[in-house]
Ligand SMILES: Nc1ncnc2c1ncn2[C@@H]1O[C@H](COP(=O)(O)OP(=O)(O)O)[C@@H](O)[C@H]1O
């Protein structure tokens with residue numbers, strides 16, 4: 046790091062290197078650190094009418110954070126959001142593990158390309174539209190219900206969107222790639238001979254995964270889980286489009302707060318969500334006994 | 343101490359055609375490997391050696407023929423259920439486990455207790471001459487040590503057959519020579535059948551009870567002991583591939599009970615005719631460099647050629663002399679250094695001789711006159 050400026054000035058000259066370091070500093074401070082600081086500042090101030098802002102009542106307080114514990118509705122939603130995001134993460138892991146393994150160690154040639162294309166193409170369209178597609182499938186008059194009715198499996202349309210199910214399904218679908226790729230990356234680097242050697246020494250398929258593949262993939266599993274959890278916990282499109290009033294998501298509360306101009310409350314909840322995600326990251330690192338350096342690989 | 347008595351392996355008319363490839367990787371392989379034998383497959387890279395090991399270990403099932411281990415047909419039995427253990431070309435040790443965990447892995451899969459596994463690991467490390475490294479990570483070991491751990495890991499499951507895929511190729515020369523003796527000793531000490539594959543003929547010759555020489559087209563050219571292969575090659579390919587040999591283009595002139603006279607660019611040569619070539623056929627005359635010597639008097643029965651000395655290369659115990667006999671082929675002659683330092687001078691003319699019974703006339707696929 047201490048060699049950065051001399052190295053840069055050798056390649057780009059003094060002016061050039063000042064522009065480069067300057068713009069990096071601006072990006073880091075202006076686009077990342079400053080907004081966060083403003084949010085933190087907001088979150089510790091009370092929600093006041095415009096004319097009172099800057100007045101004697103505008104003092105730092107924990108009030109906005111305490112609401113999370115006193116407001117039963119908010120608390121329930123918060124806990125449900127955590128637990129549902131964990132569920133999304135686990136489901137995505139279970140779904141993506143075999144796909145990643147098949148891609149990394151079994152599939153070859155055209156079959157490999159086809160699966161990869163199948164996984165990537167949906168990501169060419171916007172997340173919002175992808176989730177809309179699920180709405181079309183799961184709606185009362187949607188594709189799935191019409192199919193079930195036509196086959197006489199159901200006599201009345203089923204309300205798939207009543208509980209949390211549709212939201213979770215939409216999220217697992219929306220975030221599959223973020224789980225598949227870290228897993229694939231990790232499995233790709235596993236020497237095929239290690240699998241064969243374990244098999245040759247008497248390991249069953251299950252034992253091979255338990256003792257060889259999964260230990261090797263720990264960093265990949267940790268990264269996939271972290272990404273999926275963070276995306277799920279902060280998701281707004283899926284609960285908005287696929288959810289029902291009973292499947293409210295914590296991000297929707299934050300959104301509503303900002304919408305009602307209570308930025309202070311919204312900022313406090315956003316901070317809580319950020320801290321939650323950080324806690325999740327450290328928990329994953331601890332569980333999988335990996336450090337940040339291994340993950341950066 | 344016949345801890346794990348080996349078993350016979352019968353490879354019967356085995357051929358293997360990989361999916362999507364136009365010609366078989368190996369074909370018509372027939373070998374009966376005896377219990378406890380050290381058997382090597384020797385052949386150039388790509389001739390199908392690894393394929394044979396993968397067939398015996400159960401990663402592949404042959405598209406033709408069958409493989410019996412201990413008299414039992416192995417078709418459909420997976421690698422985890424066969425009495426074989428494979429030592430992979432890159433060893434494939436498990437880097438996240440300690441040495442003891444690596445060695446104990448096979449037993450762990452069979453449900454052995456930790457104490458049992460540790461005891462076995464200790465014993466086997468003793469056997470491969472590497473005691474006391476149980477708790478090291480495999481990546482902290484040297485190449486030769488890793489080699490020994492891989493062998494111990496294979497032996498831990500008490501296999502009847504140990505399959506070794508060019509396991510010494512990554513080691514340096516000295517270690518390689520040491521490990522040859524070591525492997526041979528482990529084979530004799532344990533009684534386990536060893537199937538060893540290599541493209542290095544020196545390795546195969548020094549270690550094996552018997553050797554199967556394979557040609558590039560995936561067939562076996564000859565199966566014999568090392569000295570038999572060296573002294574009595576059956577085809578031109580074997581004569582050329584095993585050991586150093588002078589290879590002289592020849593056309594058969596006359597034949598007479600087991601011998602033949604051939605025409606070469608050096609003139610007429612007499613030699614053995616083990617393939618019973620008939621007159622007019624094209625072949626090669628093979629003469630080992632060490633059977634050629636400076637001609638003395640009264641050697642009428644030998645082939646005698648007058649040559650010019652082109653080069654002398656001194657190798658300590660031996661001296662290799664390159665000879666120009668006026669024809670299109672160069673002759674190499676290798677003589678023992680008897681300490682007298684009486685070597686012919688470069689560019690001098692000498693007569694060299696070699697016996698008829700040391701000259702073999704051989705033909706074979708891929709050995710036409712170009
Ligand atoms: N999985 C495979 N699919 C198709 N062809 C293969 C496969 N494995 C090996 N081969 C081919 O079979 C032949 C023999 O290969 P191999 O047994 O690895 O030879 P060796 O070990 O003697 O170098 C080669 O021509 C190789 O390209």
Ligand SMILES: [Mg+2]
Nearest residue numbers: 388391392507
């Ligand atoms: Mg090979």
